[in-house]
Amino acid sequence: MEENFKMIAKCFFGFEEILEKELRTLGAQDVERGVRMVSFKGDKGFMYKANLSLRTALKILKPIYSFRANNEQALYKGISGVNWSKFLNANQTFVIDSTVHSTYFNHSEFVSQKCKDAIVDQFRERTGQRPSIDKQYPDLRINIHIDKDQVSVALDTSGNSLHQRGYRTATNIAPINEVLAAGILLLSGWDGQSHFLDPMCGSGTFLAEAAMIACNIPANINRKEFAFEKWKDWDNDLFDTIIESLMKKTREFHYTIKGFDKAPSAVSKAKDNIRNANLEDYIKVYEDNFFDTEKETEGKLHIVFNPPYDERLDIHMERFYANIGDTLKKNYPGTNAWFITANLEALKFVGLKPSRKIKLFNGSLEARLVKYEMYEGSKRTKFQV
Template sequence: MNENYDMLAKCLYGFEPVLARELRHLGAQNVKEGVRNVKFKGDKGFMYKANLALRTAIRILVPIETFILRNEDDLYNYLSKVSWEKYLNETGTLAIHSSVNSQIFSNSHYVSLRSKDAIVDYFRRKYHKRPSIDIRHPDVQFDIHIQNNTCTVSLDSSGESLHKRGYRSDTNIAPINEVLAAGLILMTGYDGSQHFIDPMCGSGTLLIEAAMIANNIPANINRQEFAFEKWQDYDEDLFSLIHDSLLKRIRNNEKKIMGFDKAPSAVRKAQNNVSNASLEDFISVDRKNFFVEDCPVEGNVIVLFNPPYGERLTVNVPVFYREIGDTLKQHYPDTNVWLITSDFNTGLKNVGLRTSRKIKVFNGKLECRFVKYEMYAGSRKAKKQDDQNKAN
């Protein structure tokens, strides 16, 4: 049996609780939330499963060394003593990613260069051969993280960021990150038991992530490769077993998942991406103008959209957001509406609706607000009175 070991899943700011819930649901042990990360324990099979199934993780790291630095030279000296042949062949390839928050080092690129020198010199001294650098498809990708005077060296089991699911071939301007999209959807409480609408769907990312959640499809089932597939201890049979067991858990969800956009080019791109993800049976994408169309479905409905904002917006911001509020009041009664925007001053203030939740998130470097509006057919007071009458 494989032994459990420490791992760390990186995530976007504010999504640590969402990722922690995902990890517990998958079966992780000792789950502990950090800042932009969640630590946990699992075995090799769970590391494969985490890469395949987690929706809000950016990458999965496996720490292998931790040491305390007193000065710059300590980095090279400590790394020179690690038995690197346990992870890398002397003629193999490597890449190094570094992140630094320390008074000892101020430049992450310099840390990567010194770390590379230590690893290469180790092999040259011991084997008279040296591995090469390959930043695109290395045999092993190392992660060096220095926090104050503590240096942690990890193996990056994911390789390319896990937001690169493998289904999106067509994009619009500033498309929403797949990991961010999945995190927002999970924050709404969506689980497939509700209808889901994105009335400004763009290239369809929110729709696809929602359909994968509704049908319990592993987030990264369409990816072509993970970094761990090049590791010396890679177990192809175990990976196939994990892969197939996740596929067996896929279900067929019958609730509606609908996307609209008024731009024909956006509709085509969304349809192409839905097709790439093989989700045509679960998602409909149509050309419609949100501002003039009624909500097309009744019942338990979640509306989630990413309206244009920041550099993507070429219209009058206050007017645009006021029209969003008016449309929701007139055409989307009895729905739970969520939207993300960085225009939380000139934009959100003009929606004219009371938020029931407001969450700080980031879309790239843009600070945003993810807000919820509970829409009623009539006034909030009337809705509250109606609920009380039903209870009595």
């Protein structure tokens, strides 16, 4: 029986709680929430499952060693203390990613270089050969994290960031990151139990992520590869078994998922991406200006979108955000509308009181995820007996 080991799932600020919930639902052991990360335990099969399934994880690391170092000699010695031939052959390639929060080490490139020297020297002394560096397609991706004098060494199980789902080949200006989109949908309470609309859908990321959540389709099922596929202990049969069991848990969806965009190029890109994700059965995209539309479906409607908020765009932001508020108020009764913006000034012009405000980051930009509840009739009549 495979033994359980510790793993760390990295995430965006503000997503720790939903990532913890995802891991518990998936069956992880010893789940502990941190800052921009959640640690947990599982076996090799669970490592495959977590990479395939987690919607809000950016990367999953497998820690293998930790030690203290306050100078470059101690760092070199500590890295030399790992038997690297367990993970790598002399004819293979590797790369090191370093993150440093320390007064002893202030340059991540220097740390990566020193660690590389220790690994290469170990192989040269033992075999006369040495593995080489490949930054693009390495056989092994090593993660070094230094906090003060504490050095943590981990193997990167994912490879490229898990936001690279594999379905999005065409993008618009400032597309939203897939992991950020999935996290926003989960924070908004989207569970596939109502109709869904993204009224400014761009290249269709919210639409694709919403459909995958609604149907319980694994987030990274369309991804081309994971780093663990090049490991010495890669088990193709186990991986296929995990995929099979995950696909058995997909579910039917009985509502509509729609996207609007007024730019024909955006609509075309969204359709391409939705086709790449094999989600055309669930999603319809239309060329339309949100401000000219109204609610078409009976019952509850869940709206999530990412309006423009870059002042460089040829848009009068205050008027634009006022239009968002007017359109929601007049044309979309009986909806919960959520959107993310980093333009906190323009947000004031929506003219509606948000029932929730959540602080998030879109890249380096501080943003707010806001919720507006649009009632049928006035709010007062809703609460009258």
